[in-house]
Amino acid sequence: MQCLYCGKDVPQIPGKRERLYCDNKNVCKQLAYKKRKAIVNTPLVDDMPVNSVQRNSYTEMLSELVELRTKVSDQAQTIASQKHALEVDVWYHLDSEARGLKAWLKKQRKTPLIEKLLADQFLPAKPTSRAMFERYLRSKGYTADDLAEFAHLWKALIKGEALQS
Ligand SMILES: [Zn+2]
Numbered sequence: 074m075q076c077l078y079c080g081k082d083v084p085q086i087p088g089k090r091e092r093l094y095c096d097n098k099n100v101c102k103q104l105a106y107k108k109r110k111a112i113v114n115t116p117l118v119d120d121m122p123v124n125s126v127q128r129n130s131y132t133e134m135l136s137e138l139v140e141l142r143t144k145v146s147d148q149a150q151t152i153a154s155q156k157h158a159l160e161v162d163v164w165y166h167l168d169s170e171a172r173g174l175k176a177w178l179k180k181q182r183k184t185p186l187i188e189k190l191l192a193d194q195f196l197p198a199k200p201t202s203r204a205m206f207e208r209y210l211r212s213k214g215y216t217a218d219d220l221a222e223f224a225h226l227w228k229a230l231i232k233g234e235a236l237q238s
Pocket residue numbers: 076077078079080081094095096101
């Protein structure tokens with residue numbers, strides 16, 4: 074992506090909305106805005122017989138174009154994150170590896186369920202598979218909400234371990 078104003082490369086942050094201008098201080102963005110405004114306000118030379126209606130619609134088209142670009146990039150981002158969530162879901166369902174849940178939970182921001190799991194002396198401390206943990210939680214009367222949060226935690230655990238390796 075090149076800056077819409079000066080044409081310099083715009084460094085993009087993965088996962089963030091596409092940046093259309095090169096710098097953080099919005100200098101190019103402001104200049105681009107002024108330029109668009111100037112197009113409308115400057116009296117045009119004789120050999121460019123563009124009337125104010127045409128000029129206005131030109132400026133409108135420009136800002137519409139910028140808006141559309143932003144929208145398309147937003148949608149692409151949404152699709153990418155949905156695809157990623159789906160991949161993690163599939164991964165989660167296929168995961169049969171024994172993982173050290175308890176040690177990992179100690180390092181997470183505490184929620185009531187995490188506190189409860191850490192306080193549960195029968196929860197396996199050794200690496201154990203997801204299916205075994207789920208069976209254990211069900212047998213101990215953990216609620217459906219607890220199991221849903223467990224699934225969420227397990228996905229985070231898988232993702233975290235994938236990032237480390
Ligand atoms: Zn620029």
